[in-house]
Amino acid sequence: MEISDQLLCLFSADIRDEGDRYVVEVPRREVETGAVDSGSTYRVALISADEGTEADEETVADTPPDQPQPPVEPGETRYVEIEDIGKQGDGIARVERGYVIIVPGAEIDERVKIEVTEVKSNFAVGEIIDDV
Numbered sequence: 001m002e003i004s005d006q007l008l009c010l011f012s013a014d015i016r017d018e019g020d021r022y023v024v025e026v027p028r029r030e031v032e033t034g035a036v037d038s039g040s041t042y043r044v045a046l047i048s049a050d051e052g053t054e055a056d057e058e059t060v061a062d063t064p065p066d067q068p069q070p071p072v073e074p075g076e077t078r079y080v081e082i083e084d085i086g087k088q089g090d091g092i093a094r095v096e097r098g099y100v101i102i103v104p105g106a107e108i109d110e111r112v113k114i115e116v117t118e119v120k121s122n123f124a125v126g127e128i129i130d131d132v
Helices: 028-032
Strands: 015-017 022-024 077-085 091-094 100-103 111-119 123-131
Touching: 077 100, 077 123, 100 111
Parallel strands: 100 123
Antiparallel strands: 015 022, 077 091, 077 111, 091 100, 111 123
């Protein structure tokens, strides 16, 4: 699966039927962390719950030099709090600028020590090395 370098945020949501339309709610934290602005228009991509959350390394380009660099590096150790759970059950943590770190095996509200194993321009993957 190809993930755009323009990805601003990543979260799981249910679709609600409101008669003549369907509604996908954006979590308040996405606006509060500065990832998106209330009242602005965005393109939305929906990924089936059957799809994986990790992108194929060959399809995601590295961050261009003129773009903000990811706030983490491969091999870096961090303490993170899991704020959400993706459709595949992976934990989702957010760090500086709302940058997403996917943490397989983590539970919501869990605080864990991770080692960053993979870094892309718009998300990273971390492996749990200790429960805090």
